[in-house]
Amino acid sequence: MIRNQPNVVADILIPDSTIANQATELILEHGSEFLYNHSLRAFLFASLHAKRQAIPYDVELLYVSSVFHDLGLTPQYRSPDKRFEVDGANAARDFLKSHGLPQSALQLVWDTVAFHTTTGIAEYKEAEVALLNYGVALDVVGRGYDHLSEKHRQAIIQQFPRTDFKKTIIPTFFEGFKHKPDTTYGTINADICACMTPNFQRKNFCDSILHSPWDE
Template sequence: MADFAFDVKIPDSKIAREAAELVRQHETEMLFNHSVRVFVFGAIKGIRQNLKFDSELLYIAALFHDLGLADAYQTQDKRFEVDGADAAREFLRSHGIPKPKADLVWEAIALHTTPGIPEYMRPEIALTNAGVLMDVVGRGYDEYTPEQRDQVIAAFPRGDFKREFIEVQTCSALRKPKTTFGTVNFEFIEHRDPTFRKPSVCARIHDAPWSS
């Protein structure tokens, strides 16, 4: 898919190609390019930190991490992260990947928007999260050389990423607002509707059926 002047290669195994083909069928070019950039930025960080990680599993986690935003994979009652994680695990298991590896990818995807936890977990989980944060909000931007950033963007262009990404995330959150409780995803609804009030954990505690 792309050759870089640094030590990251896009996995080209049969399962990696089939994963990319499946995701391409259901995601926009914006989301697909974002997903591959997540892998590359995560892999660069992993190499820089001398982490031992499975490049193929990291790639599939990155590819599938936003698949829950696609219409074909959205459920009514699960967080979009879990929808994508479920799809990835089903894909891996159907290709004979052992359950522990499929579960590792599931965790990487399910936790990719959760603050303060993934970075302390296994490398594939931490690096998926790191790649997402780098590409979406620029966390760690200066840890990558200008040449690395430019090569990644040249191979997988951002286009109008900021506007389009906010829009697709907002549409997903508005379809199932209850799934945004306790996550950063409610902020997409607030961005669209400043009058929106997120569910209050204090109200839920007060409304619990206990007497005190």
């Protein structure tokens, strides 16, 4: 992919540090134009929400988290047995560790990526975790859509298009974890498997309780 990234979109400054640029190069190399655009939109939506709510946050760490949040779906980073969110979180942590960032930053970014699909918990964690969850949810399911101005919405979509997003996002997710459907147990990703796989049998928590090895 060819990088096409301005310095400012929708009044939000996109980080231009060495770490940010190297993270961008990784998604351009190992991801796709679709994931790149989605990740940048998520960052911008999250940043606009922070600006509107006057939420302080680390811009560079939020940017790196946004770039890595779906890289666990890609052949380069996906594992045979872990949730894709964990694969992305591990990759982001390793990337930042190679730059000598402190443990606190590594853990924050790990949590931000790992919890990005965990609505109901993410919004009560650190600002970066809550913000990425917000930005991703806005892009994927439109949560908070009405809080986004038409001016900003159009500026972001013009720069990072939602090319056939609704039809593409489900098979894109599925491709990243169809080889390990058991990792979707208890997550929204099980809905993806049910949508894409005929006769998909979800694991059921009540069955797990009733069929546990305990004799009472």
